[in-house]
Amino acid sequence: MKVVFLGTGGTYPSKHRNVTSVALQMPGEVLMFDCGEGTQRQLMHSSVSFMRISKVFVTHLHADHFLGIPGLIQSMSLNGRESELAIYGPNGTEETVKAMLNLGYFKCGYPVEARDIAPDSTLDFGTYTVRTASADHTVPALAYAVEESARPGRFDPSKAKALGVLEGPMFRRLQEGRAVTVKGSQVRPEEVMGPPRRGRKFVYTGDTRPSEGLVEFSRGADVLVHDCTVDSKHAKLASEFGHSTAAGAASVAKAACVKRLFLVHFSPRYDDVGILREEARVTFPDSETAEEFSDHVVRHSE
Amino acid sequence: MKVVFLGTGGTYPSKHRNVTSVALQMPGEVLMFDCGEGTQRQLMHSSVSFMRISKVFVTHLHADHFLGIPGLIQSMSLNGRESELAIYGPNGTEETVKAMLNLGYFKCGYPVEARDIAPDSTLDFGTYTVRTASADHTVPALAYAVEESARPGRFDPSKAKALGVLEGPMFRRLQEGRAVTVKGSQVRPEEVMGPPRRGRKFVYTGDTRPSEGLVEFSRGADVLVHDCTVDSKHAKLASEFGHSTAAGAASVAKAACVKRLFLVHFSPRYDDVGILREEARVTFPDSETAEEFSDHVVRHSE
Numbered sequence: 001m002k003v004v005f006l007g008t009g010g011t012y013p014s015k016h017r018n019v020t021s022v023a024l025q026m027p028g029e030v031l032m033f034d035c036g037e038g039t040q041r042q043l044m045h046s047s048v049s050f051m052r053i054s055k056v057f058v059t060h061l062h063a064d065h066f067l068g069i070p071g072l073i074q075s076m077s078l079n080g081r082e083s084e085l086a087i088y089g090p091n092g093t094e095e096t097v098k099a100m101l102n103l104g105y106f107k108c109g110y111p112v113e114a115r116d117i118a119p120d121s122t123l124d125f126g127t128y129t130v131r132t133a134s135a136d137h138t139v140p141a142l143a144y145a146v147e148e149s150a151r152p153g154r155f156d157p158s159k160a161k162a163l164g165v166l167e168g169p170m171f172r173r174l175q176e177g178r179a180v181t182v183k184g185s186q187v188r189p190e191e192v193m194g195p196p197r198r199g200r201k202f203v204y205t206g207d208t209r210p211s212e213g214l215v216e217f218s219r220g221a222d223v224l225v226h227d228c229t230v231d232s233k234h235a236k237l238a239s240e241f242g243h244s245t246a247a248g249a250a251s252v253a254k255a256a257c258v259k260r261l262f263l264v265h266f267s268p269r270y271d272d273v274g275i276l277r278e279e280a281r282v283t284f285p286d287s288e289t290a291e292e293f294s295d296h297v298v299r300h301s302e
Numbered sequence: 303m304k305v306v307f308l309g310t311g312g313t314y315p316s317k318h319r320n321v322t323s324v325a326l327q328m329p330g331e332v333l334m335f336d337c338g339e340g341t342q343r344q345l346m347h348s349s350v351s352f353m354r355i356s357k358v359f360v361t362h363l364h365a366d367h368f369l370g371i372p373g374l375i376q377s378m379s380l381n382g383r384e385s386e387l388a389i390y391g392p393n394g395t396e397e398t399v400k401a402m403l404n405l406g407y408f409k410c411g412y413p414v415e416a417r418d419i420a421p422d423s424t425l426d427f428g429t430y431t432v433r434t435a436s437a438d439h440t441v442p443a444l445a446y447a448v449e450e451s452a453r454p455g456r457f458d459p460s461k462a463k464a465l466g467v468l469e470g471p472m473f474r475r476l477q478e479g480r481a482v483t484v485k486g487s488q489v490r491p492e493e494v495m496g497p498p499r500r501g502r503k504f505v506y507t508g509d510t511r512p513s514e515g516l517v518e519f520s521r522g523a524d525v526l527v528h529d530c531t532v533d534s535k536h537a538k539l540a541s542e543f544g545h546s547t548a549a550g551a552a553s554v555a556k557a558a559c560v561k562r563l564f565l566v567h568f569s570p571r572y573d574d575v576g577i578l579r580e581e582a583r584v585t586f587p588d589s590e591t592a593e594e595f596s597d598h599v600v601r602h603s604e
Binding site for chain 2: 011012013014018037038040041043044060061062063066067068070071074075078094096099100102103104106107139256
C-alpha cells in the first residue's frame with residue numbers, strides 16, 4: 001500500500017501545486033481519491049500508471065475535486081483501455097459524470113460506472129473495504145476509509161514441530177489455513193498460528209472542518225490525509241468555508257491515535273507551507289505537509 | 303499584438319506539452335484560442351494575465367480543445383472577476399458551456415456569454431474583426447482570423463508645410479483625420495497623409511487537414527498557426543483523423559504567402575519535434591515549431 005500525492009493544493013491550482021488528488025497503490029490496482037483538473041498530467045509526472053486506476057472516489061462536487069475526470073476518462077480511452085472504471089461519490093456524482101461524458105464529441109471505449117453513495121456505507125472489494133462518513137463541508141461531502149482485510153496470524157514453527165508436523169508441504173498447508181493430519185490426529189491452523197493481524201487503514205477526509213465524527217472514523221489509521229487549507233490565523237475563514245487549519249487537522253489526528261498525518265489542500269496563498277507543518281507538529285508530531293508527487297509506503301504495523 | 307503559446311500538444315497532454323491553447327495579446331485585452339484541460343495553470347507559468355482574457359474562441363468540441371474552460375471560468379470567479387467573458391465556437395458550443403457551468407456546485411460571479419457561430423461569419427469588435435472559416439476536420443470545426451482595422455496612412459510633414467500648415471496643433475488635427483483651415487482655404491487630411499496601412503492579420507486553424515479554403519482564408523497573414531499533428535510518414539493517419547502533416551501545413555503557408563508559420567498540436571508520440579520543423583522548412587523556410595510558453599510579437603509590416 002503506497003500513497004502518492006498527485007496534487008496538494010486547494011480551491012484552484014497555483015504555479016507549484018495542482019488541485020487535490022491522491023492515489024493509493026494497492027496490489028494490482030490503484031484507487032484514486034479526488035481528481036481535480038490536470039490530474040491526468042500530474043499522473044504522467046508520477047510513478048503511478050494511469051491505466052491501473054480501477055476506482056475513483058470523489059469527496060464532493062466542487063470543481064477542484066472532480067474536473068479532471070472527463071480528461072482522464074478520455075485519455076484512458078484513447079490509450080485503449082477496455083476494463084471498467086468505477087467512480088463513487090456523494091449524491092449527484094452519477095449525474096455529473098454522465099454530463100461530463102456527454103461534453104462535446106466523445107465515445108468511450110470501455111464502461112464507466114458512476115454511483116452515488118451515502119455516508120456510513122461500506123463497499124466490500126474482497127481483500128479490502130471502503131467505508132464512507134460525512135465530512136463537515138459547505139456541500140454534501142464524504143470522507144473515505146480504506147481498510148484491508150485482516151491477515152492470518154503468525155505461524156509458529158516450533159509449536160508445529162512439537163505437534164509432530166514435518167517441515168515442508170504440511171507447514172505450507174497450515175499457513176494457508178488448512179488442517180493437516182499427523183499420525184492419525186488432526187492439527188488445526190489455530191493451534192500453530194497467532195491471532196489474525198489487522199490490515200492497514202488509510203483515511204482521506206477531503207474538504208472538511210475538524211469533526212468528532214471523523215475522529216471516530218479515522219481511529220487507529222496508519223495514514224490520515226486531512227484538509228489543511230490555512231493556518232490558525234485564518235481559523236474563522238476556514239470554518240466559514242468548511243475547511244480545517246493545520247492545528248485543527250492535527251487535533252483530529254491526535255484524538256484518533258493515527259500513526260501518520262499528511263496535510264493537503266493548501267490555500268494558493270501559501271508559497272511555503274512550512275508554517276502549516278510547524279503548526280500541526282505542535283499538536284501532533286508525526287505530521288507532514290504533502291508535496292507534489294511525493295509518496296509514502298504504508299507498512300504493516302504487526 | 304503578441305502570440306503566446308500556452309499549450310502545443312494534441313489529442314492528450316504529455317509530460318512536456320499541454321494540449322492546445324493560444325493566447326493573442328491585443329491592446330487592453332487577451333483573446334484565447336482553444337482552452338484544453340490545464341490551460342488555467344499554463345497561464346500561471348506564462349506572461350499572460352488570465353483576468354484580461356475577454357474572449358475565448360473554440361475551434362471544435364473535442365476535449366483537448368475545450369475542457370479547460372470550466373476551471374478557467376471558476377478560477378476567474380474565485381479571483382473576483384466582474385466583467386463578461388465571451389465564448390465563441392461552432393454549433394454546440396453554447397450548450398456545452400452551459401453544461402460545464404452546471405457541473406457540481408458553482409455560481410459564477412460574472413456573466414459568461416457563449417455563442418455558436420457559423421463558418422464564414424465576421425464578428426466586428428471595432429478595432430479588429432474576427433472571421434471564421436470551415437476547417438476540414440472529423441467534426442464541425444472553425445478556423446479563426448483576427449484582422450486589425452487599417453491604420454491611417456503616414457503623415458507627410460513636408461507636404462503639410464508646403465500647404466502652409468504650421469507645426470503643432472494643426473499637424474495633430476490632420477493626423478487625427480480632421481481638416482484644417484490655412485489662410486481661408488481648407489487643407490484636407492488626404493492631401494498630407496499616405497494611403498491607409500493594413501492592420502496585422504493572425505490566423506489559427508485549429509485541427510484540420512490542409513485545405514484550399516484555408517489557403518484563401520490565411521492569405522497574407524502575418525502569423526499562421528496551423529495544425530501539425532505528425533510528419534509525412536504518418537500522412538495517411540493524419541488524413542484519416544482530420545489532421546495535417548508538417549509538409550501539409552507548410553504547403554498552406556506557402557500558397558497563402560503568409561509571413562510566418564507556427565506549427566502546433568503535435569502528437570504525444572514526439573518527444574522531439576525537430577523532425578516536424580525540418581520537414582516544414584523544406585517547403586516553407588519561415589516555419590517554427592511552437593514551444594510551451596514561447597511568444598512571438600507580431601509587428602506592423604508597413
